[in-house]
Amino acid sequence: CVCTQDKVLEFLNKMSAESGIADLTDPGLAEFLSESDALKVIRDKFHYPKAGSFPDVDASLVDPESDGIYLCGNSLGLMPKATERIMTEQLDKWSKLGVFGHLSGDIPWAHADELAVTEVGHLVGAKPEEIAVCNGLTINIHVLLSAFYKPTETRHKILLESKAFPSDHYAIESQIRLKGRNVEESMVCLEPRESEETLRTEDIIDYIEKHGDEIAVVFFSGIQYYTGQLFDIKNITEAGHRKGCLVGWDLAHAYCNVPLHLHWWDVDFACWCSYKYGCTGAGGIAGLFVHERFKNDKRDRMLGWWSHKMSSRFVMNNELDLDEGAAGYRISNPPIHLIVPLLGSLEVYRSVRLDDLRSRSCYLTGYLEYLVNTFFGVGSDKLATKITISIITPSDFHQRGCQLSLKFSVPIDLIYKELVKRGVAVDKRYPNVIRVAPVHLYNNYVDIRRFIQALIDSCLAVENNV
Amino acid sequence: CVCTQDKVLEFLNKMSAESGIADLTDPGLAEFLSESDALKVIRDKFHYPKAGSFPDVDASLVDPESDGIYLCGNSLGLMPKATERIMTEQLDKWSKLGVFGHLSGDIPWAHADELAVTEVGHLVGAKPEEIAVCNGLTINIHVLLSAFYKPTETRHKILLESKAFPSDHYAIESQIRLKGRNVEESMVCLEPRESEETLRTEDIIDYIEKHGDEIAVVFFSGIQYYTGQLFDIKNITEAGHRKGCLVGWDLAHAYCNVPLHLHWWDVDFACWCSYKYGCTGAGGIAGLFVHERFKNDKRDRMLGWWSHKMSSRFVMNNELDLDEGAAGYRISNPPIHLIVPLLGSLEVYRSVRLDDLRSRSCYLTGYLEYLVNTFFGVGSDKLATKITISIITPSDFHQRGCQLSLKFSVPIDLIYKELVKRGVAVDKRYPNVIRVAPVHLYNNYVDIRRFIQALIDSCLAVENNV
Ligand SMILES: Cc1ncc(COP(=O)(O)O)c(C=O)c1O
Ligand SMILES: Cc1ncc(COP(=O)(O)O)c(C=O)c1O
Numbered sequence: 001c002v003c004t005q006d007k008v009l010e011f012l013n014k015m016s017a018e019s020g021i022a023d024l025t026d027p028g029l030a031e032f033l034s035e036s037d038a039l040k041v042i043r044d045k046f047h048y049p050k051a052g053s054f055p056d057v058d059a060s061l062v063d064p065e066s067d068g069i070y071l072c073g074n075s076l077g078l079m080p081k082a083t084e085r086i087m088t089e090q091l092d093k094w095s096k097l098g099v100f101g102h103l104s105g106d107i108p109w110a111h112a113d114e115l116a117v118t119e120v121g122h123l124v125g126a127k128p129e130e131i132a133v134c135n136g137l138t139i140n141i142h143v144l145l146s147a148f149y150k151p152t153e154t155r156h157k158i159l160l161e162s163k164a165f166p167s168d169h170y171a172i173e174s175q176i177r178l179k180g181r182n183v184e185e186s187m188v189c190l191e192p193r194e195s196e197e198t199l200r201t202e203d204i205i206d207y208i209e210k211h212g213d214e215i216a217v218v219f220f221s222g223i224q225y226y227t228g229q230l231f232d233i234k235n236i237t238e239a240g241h242r243k244g245c246l247v248g249w250d251l252a253h254a255y256c257n258v259p260l261h262l263h264w265w266d267v268d269f270a271c272w273c274s275y276k277y278g279c280t281g282a283g284g285i286a287g288l289f290v291h292e293r294f295k296n297d298k299r300d301r302m303l304g305w306w307s308h309k310m311s312s313r314f315v316m317n318n319e320l321d322l323d324e325g326a327a328g329y330r331i332s333n334p335p336i337h338l339i340v341p342l343l344g345s346l347e348v349y350r351s352v353r354l355d356d357l358r359s360r361s362c363y364l365t366g367y368l369e370y371l372v373n374t375f376f377g378v379g380s381d382k383l384a385t386k387i388t389i390s391i392i393t394p395s396d397f398h399q400r401g402c403q404l405s406l407k408f409s410v411p412i413d414l415i416y417k418e419l420v421k422r423g424v425a426v427d428k429r430y431p432n433v434i435r436v437a438p439v440h441l442y443n444n445y446v447d448i449r450r451f452i453q454a455l456i457d458s459c460l461a462v463e464n465n466v
Numbered sequence: 467c468v469c470t471q472d473k474v475l476e477f478l479n480k481m482s483a484e485s486g487i488a489d490l491t492d493p494g495l496a497e498f499l500s501e502s503d504a505l506k507v508i509r510d511k512f513h514y515p516k517a518g519s520f521p522d523v524d525a526s527l528v529d530p531e532s533d534g535i536y537l538c539g540n541s542l543g544l545m546p547k548a549t550e551r552i553m554t555e556q557l558d559k560w561s562k563l564g565v566f567g568h569l570s571g572d573i574p575w576a577h578a579d580e581l582a583v584t585e586v587g588h589l590v591g592a593k594p595e596e597i598a599v600c601n602g603l604t605i606n607i608h609v610l611l612s613a614f615y616k617p618t619e620t621r622h623k624i625l626l627e628s629k630a631f632p633s634d635h636y637a638i639e640s641q642i643r644l645k646g647r648n649v650e651e652s653m654v655c656l657e658p659r660e661s662e663e664t665l666r667t668e669d670i671i672d673y674i675e676k677h678g679d680e681i682a683v684v685f686f687s688g689i690q691y692y693t694g695q696l697f698d699i700k701n702i703t704e705a706g707h708r709k710g711c712l713v714g715w716d717l718a719h720a721y722c723n724v725p726l727h728l729h730w731w732d733v734d735f736a737c738w739c740s741y742k743y744g745c746t747g748a749g750g751i752a753g754l755f756v757h758e759r760f761k762n763d764k765r766d767r768m769l770g771w772w773s774h775k776m777s778s779r780f781v782m783n784n785e786l787d788l789d790e791g792a793a794g795y796r797i798s799n800p801p802i803h804l805i806v807p808l809l810g811s812l813e814v815y816r817s818v819r820l821d822d823l824r825s826r827s828c829y830l831t832g833y834l835e836y837l838v839n840t841f842f843g844v845g846s847d848k849l850a851t852k853i854t855i856s857i858i859t860p861s862d863f864h865q866r867g868c869q870l871s872l873k874f875s876v877p878i879d880l881i882y883k884e885l886v887k888r889g890v891a892v893d894k895r896y897p898n899v900i901r902v903a904p905v906h907l908y909n910n911y912v913d914i915r916r917f918i919q920a921l922i923d924s925c926l927a928v929e930n931n932v
Contacts, residue, residue: 083557098538
């Protein structure tokens with residue numbers, strides 16, 4: 001992505017001139033932007049919900065028949081229409097074929113996961129052999145750490161962020177204990193500088209350079225769930241490698257959000273869930289990446305019959321013939337009803353170029369940033385309310401995906417409730433942060449402008465109460 | 467179950483008298499039995515497939531419009547109609563509510579697994595707090611062994627069957643290695659006596675009594691996948707406990723097949739898949755059991771945010787507040803599209819008494835045994851072909867579930883192909899075993915009698931080639 005906020009403003013000004021709508025914050029301009037958007041059709045590939053179907057919506061504040069203001073794809077993506085079709089097909093197949101479905105049809109269940117690895121590889125910048133789709137995300141953290149975290153007396157630490165997602169934090173803690181070491185000695189949680197919200201790349205790299213000899217594994221999130229910061233995966237990985245560490249990534253918030261080149265960035269291992277920007281539904285199937293260089297190493301790991309090469313898997317003589325690459329990290333047979341939504345989402349991704357999506361994403365989020373700063377930014381001359389907002393997420397486009405984390409000058413509980421009444425779906429983190437994710441697949445400029453209006457109205461509604 | 471083959475014969479004779487059909491092998495008697503069966507209606511709760519929808523069926527050998535001869539529920543159960551309905555509802559909910567679905571509706575996704583634990587507990591004889599539904603089966607073996615297998619210098623062995631299912635074998639091997647021990651020393655695979663197919667309970671107990679001091683964990687399957695042998699879970703568990711071992715069970719083939727009383731048998735831990743007799747579809751969600759006595763022990767295990775108590779899970783301060791009981795062994799958030807089929811299957815199980823199902827199962831399998839022995843048993847005076855069959859599965863009803871494993875006097879590849887042409891779905895294990903499972907939920911006497919006819923015809927068709 002070569003986007004900057006200047007380019008976004010340039011674009012808004014250009015469109016303003018084209019449309020004859022002078023005010024960049026004019027809702028009419030949002031309409032014009034949405035209409036002119038070459039990728040607007042992707043929204044039709046999804047079931048985009050109506051405001052009236054959300055719980056706790058107040059019909060006097062928002063037309064129930066209007067589209068919901070769904071900016072919560074960072075938590076759960078919307079449903080691709082393709083998913084419904086494929087699910088029906090596969091249930092039908094089950095009802096007609098029973099066990100024969102394992103090996104017949106377009107989607108033979110026993111190999112259904114393998115149908116996805118090439119395209120999932122494309123989404124994360126990896127070769128098919130480097131990809132497996134299986135399990136839940138935190139399970140995959142365990143699968144990978146139990147294989148790649150081999151502490152020794154001198155090199156036993158895992159380096160992570162101090163505010164890692166809780167599941168990652170607990171997984172790492174427990175892997176350290178299961179490997180017979182103690183957390184106090186072996187778990188290093190890096191904190192941002194005092195009074196800063198996000199970690200600086202230079203500080204991470206600096207830490208690795210100073211202490212890397214003791215670090216067995218560096219394990220960061222690609223995008224920080226709370227701040228929305230996109231870490232410099234390539235350079236942090238390189239820094240780790242210079243000191244002989246293995247470097248792994250949790251891409252929960254990065255998968256299908258930002259361009260990834262795991263293979264070419266030389267990442268050792270990675271994993272992700274697919275229910276956010278991957279749009280596979282609650283608890284959708286996770287994925288894992290293991291770099292090609294480990295293709296034939298037989299490191300100790302958690303094994304199952306699905307780690308065994310297909311060619312001899314059903315001989316069942318209990319002599320393991322370990323599959324190569326990421327496939328050898330699979331354990332259980334694939335769950336078809338989780339593979340279906342993955343295939344549904346891949347059908348959508350097949351219809352667009354990832355670069356175009358990323359570029360669209362930068363403009364959408366840039367537009368959101370512009371509006372937030374205009375109406376809520378400290379020092380703005382257009383302040384809509386007394387409540388102000390600072391954006392925690394880095395303003396540098398290379399350091400973020402589609403999500404912006406908005407930090408309010410007041411507690412958000414009442415504001416959040418008002419938003420919900422107005423048909424807004426966003427993610428709250430008490431006491432005072434709301435995360436807003438315009439998703440490049442199904443959101444548009446109108447959603448964003450309507451969100452801003454709802455936010456202004458919500459803040460005005462509670463202003464006197466806070 | 468108080469059934470014996472004598473009681474089955476008594477029953478067949480009684481029904482023969484009632485119907486006026488003298489020959490117990492008469493297909494007409496099978497029709498009469500199916501018709502008189504009080505539980506026959508359960509079949510209607512399933513999509514029972516037509517022969518013509520199976521691959522490789524020969525319409526000159528079987529009417530494509532007739533019911534398929536589906537005796538393969540030991541591999542993959544058929545689809546409950548309820549599953550289709552609930553899946554449609556949940557997809558619809560996703561399309562309308564997006565992320566709000568986590569906490570709203572009849573099935574709030576974030577707690578969907580918890581809706582199942584009471585009824586799953588009922589199926590395995592456990593309290594709700596002892597049950598979690600999550601992951602794949604082999605993953606759960608890892609989850610449980612990584613928590614319960616804590617080898618010490620003197621007690622480091624795992625005792626299992628020599629022909630354990632490969633996934634269990636590999637999981638145990640790898641857990642031993644991951645715990646820093648070697649397989650040669652710590653893995654003990656118990657073999658049946660020479661020239662016997664199944665392990666004797668007395669030999670297992672004897673081994674435990676002699677060597678139990680070195681055994682950390684006894685881990686057997688409840689029902690052996692290949693032989694169909696049901697182990698004496700209660701007494702083996704007791705024997706293990708007398709010697710201070712922990713005793714765990716893989717109930718893949720026992721879950722929803724035979725009565726289980728895990729809590730009252732004092733089993734330490736157990737796990738199962740649900741896609742066989744649980745009818746949840748390929749790769750359906752697995753379950754695990756942890757005995758109440760471990761409810762508050764905080765043994766080291768693989769952790770994730772779902773191991774954290776719900777009440778404070780979303781505070782997200784990275785201080786683990788471990789959930790109690792089996793819930794504290796969960797790791798990832800629940801996958802709704804796997805929970806749906808579980809709820810579908812529970813809807814079926816809710817409509818019947820388990821004891822009635824078990825009794826029905828004994829009669830169905832006893833009838834199959836009677837027919838196999840009559841037409842294929844060495845020494846029978848009604849032999850249908852030159853090919854004979856011995857049944858590996860124990861004839862003692864207390865030592866088996868619904869499955870019979872048929873060992874042929876010849877290789878089965880050609881016979882199997884002929885069966886498939888005739889609309890039969892059964893499970894083959896080369897060179898010479900076919901596993902046949904009349905499932906108490908959806909199979910009936912007619913399926914069994916038609917299977918026997920197809921088997922006779924298949925054997926006759928290949929007799930001259932073998
Ligand atoms: C005894 C046993 N263990 C494990 C498995 C496979 O487990 P998973 O569901 O993890 O693929 C099976 C599947 O048939 C089984 O019968
Ligand atoms: C960074 C990160 N890790 C882990 C998880 C949760 O993982 P699981 O899918 O295993 O419940 C999330 C979910 O939001 C996440 O954002």
